[in-house]
Amino acid sequence: xxxxxxxxxxxxxxxxxxxxxxxxxxxxxxxxxxxxxxxxxxxxxxxxxxxxxxxxxxxxxxxxxxxxxxxxxxxxxxxxxxxxxxxxxxxxxxxxxxxxxxxxxxxxxxxxxxxxxxxxxxxxxxxxxxxxxxxxxxxxxxx
Amino acid sequence: xxxxxxxxxxxxxxxxxxxxxxxxxxxxxxxxxxxxxxxxxxxxxxxxxxxxxxxxxxxxxxxxxxxxxxxxxxxxxxxxxxxxxxxxxxxxxxxxxxxxxxxxxxxxxxxxxxxxxxxxxxxxxxxxxxxxxxxxxxxxxxxxxxxxxxxxxxxxxxxxxxxxxxxxxxxxxxxxxxxxxxxxxxxxxxxxxxxxxxxxxxxxxxxxxxxxxxxxxxxxxxxxxxxxxxxxxxxxxxxxxxxxxxxxxxxxxxxxxxxxxxxxxxxxxxxxxxxxxxxxxxxxxxxxxxxxxxxxxxxxxxxxxxxxxxxxxxxxxxxxxxx
Numbered sequence: 001x002x003x004x005x006x007x008x009x010x011x012x013x014x015x016x017x018x019x020x021x022x023x024x025x026x027x028x029x030x031x032x033x034x035x036x037x038x039x040x041x042x043x044x045x046x047x048x049x050x051x052x053x054x055x056x057x058x059x060x061x062x063x064x065x066x067x068x069x070x071x072x073x074x075x076x077x078x079x080x081x082x083x084x085x086x087x088x089x090x091x092x093x094x095x096x097x098x099x100x101x102x103x104x105x106x107x108x109x110x111x112x113x114x115x116x117x118x119x120x121x122x123x124x125x126x127x128x129x130x131x132x133x134x135x136x137x138x139x140x141x142x143x
Numbered sequence: 144x145x146x147x148x149x150x151x152x153x154x155x156x157x158x159x160x161x162x163x164x165x166x167x168x169x170x171x172x173x174x175x176x177x178x179x180x181x182x183x184x185x186x187x188x189x190x191x192x193x194x195x196x197x198x199x200x201x202x203x204x205x206x207x208x209x210x211x212x213x214x215x216x217x218x219x220x221x222x223x224x225x226x227x228x229x230x231x232x233x234x235x236x237x238x239x240x241x242x243x244x245x246x247x248x249x250x251x252x253x254x255x256x257x258x259x260x261x262x263x264x265x266x267x268x269x270x271x272x273x274x275x276x277x278x279x280x281x282x283x284x285x286x287x288x289x290x291x292x293x294x295x296x297x298x299x300x301x302x303x304x305x306x307x308x309x310x311x312x313x314x315x316x317x318x319x320x321x322x323x324x325x326x327x328x329x330x331x332x333x334x335x336x337x338x339x340x341x342x343x344x345x346x347x348x349x350x351x352x353x354x355x356x357x358x359x360x361x362x363x364x365x366x367x368x369x370x371x372x373x374x375x376x377x378x379x380x381x382x383x384x385x386x387x388x389x390x391x392x393x394x395x396x397x398x399x400x401x402x403x404x405x406x407x408x409x410x411x412x413x414x415x416x417x418x419x420x421x422x423x424x425x426x427x428x429x430x431x432x433x434x435x436x437x438x439x440x441x442x443x444x445x446x447x448x449x450x451x452x453x454x455x456x457x458x459x460x461x462x463x464x465x466x
Contacts, residue, residue: 108210
């Protein structure tokens with residue numbers, strides 16, 4: 001029984017040397033920096049205004065980096081054993097698989113629509129129409 | 144169970160695990176399957192189900208949003224990126240405070256641990272409060288997850304015009320409109336006077352049998368104009384329409400792509416807010432314990448859940464606010 005308790009103690013407190021205030025503060029600063037970075041696409045200095053996909057890819061990269069920092073350091077996974085792969089890799093595969101499986105039916109739902117849907121669905125031309133109506137009404141769109 | 148449960152004193156290490164050579168008595172061998180405590184294992188198993196839950200929601204949101212022909216811009220739906228960013232910052236801080244609470248508890252600084260735990264609770268509550276404020280901003284503009292409270296129509300077409308006509312034809316509204324018409328101009332604000340004139344105009348337009356799509360667009364713009372880029376958060380930049388001047392009127396509005404947006408936004412942020420609330424409940428309960436090394440495991444597990452909630456928000460924020 002003492003072995004059991006000792007082992008448990010070791011498992012629970014093997015992280016005594018891990019973590020540490022310095023690391024947590026460093027991660028916090030990095031997270032704050034990255035959050036500000038996600039607004040970089042809004043700044044006038046952003047060169048890819050005409051390709052929103054670049055902006056989206058950049059924002060997802062920032063999010064994934066932030067997520068990795070939280071998972072690895074705040075959730076202590078950096079110091080955990082190989083079971084972390086058993087949990088994370090299948091879940092990641094399933095998440096990716098889900099998105100891919102949804103693309104044909106849901107992602108591409110507007111590529112071939114019925115007459116009835118076509119009558120009722122919103123289009124970019126509706127946005128233009130509303131903009132024009134706004135300009136016609138007030139000149140600058142505000143009262 | 145193939146491994147023998149009893150070791151005979153003369154065997155050295157045959158049962159595997161931690162045999163230290165007993166002398167004359169029988170020992171039960173126990174070999175943990177994984178190098179982590181049961182509580183932590185269960186919490187991670189639960190978190191993997193939560194990962195699947197949110198992956199399903201986020202994955203479908205991504206597919207729905209990028210497959211849509213039109214999607215409202217943040218300023219069309221009164222979504223404020225700075226508020227979202229501040230909420231992100233609040234949750235990141237709360238993740239730091241919960242980690243600090245754990246460190247303090249492991250070092251047997253129970254008072255400090257309690258302080259950090261209370262800070263986490265406060266920051267989490269701040270997050271929920273800001274969320275409530277954001278929700279209120281949507282509700283006050285007729286943006287709800289579903290009808291009948293939701294006023295959103297997809298196009299400024301005849302069906303929209305007929306919906307506006309129906310609303311204007313409701314008995315209670317007719318009475319209030321009559322009252323409004325009879326109110327002298329001095330009793331109304333400048334906004335309301337302008338709105339009253341606009342209201343006369345649209346009443347004529349929706350009743351006109353020869354109405355065109357452009358006229359319906361003008362009606363929609365008068366009732367709830369889509370704010371122009373740079374209008375930003377609420378305040379001076381916020382364009383006003385008839386629905387703003389007379390909140391009781393609640394005329395149907397047009398936001399192309401708005402219904403899908405509202406459904407996904409409220410579902411994602413709603414489920415996330417419920418998870419935040421559950422986390423806060425757990426922290427409130429933990430505050431009743433003595434936060435020392437004996438309870439460090441409990442705090443760690445609660446912390447794991449809380450970090451996960453933060454993680455979900457880290458993905459939600461750009462997907463909902465910035466894309």
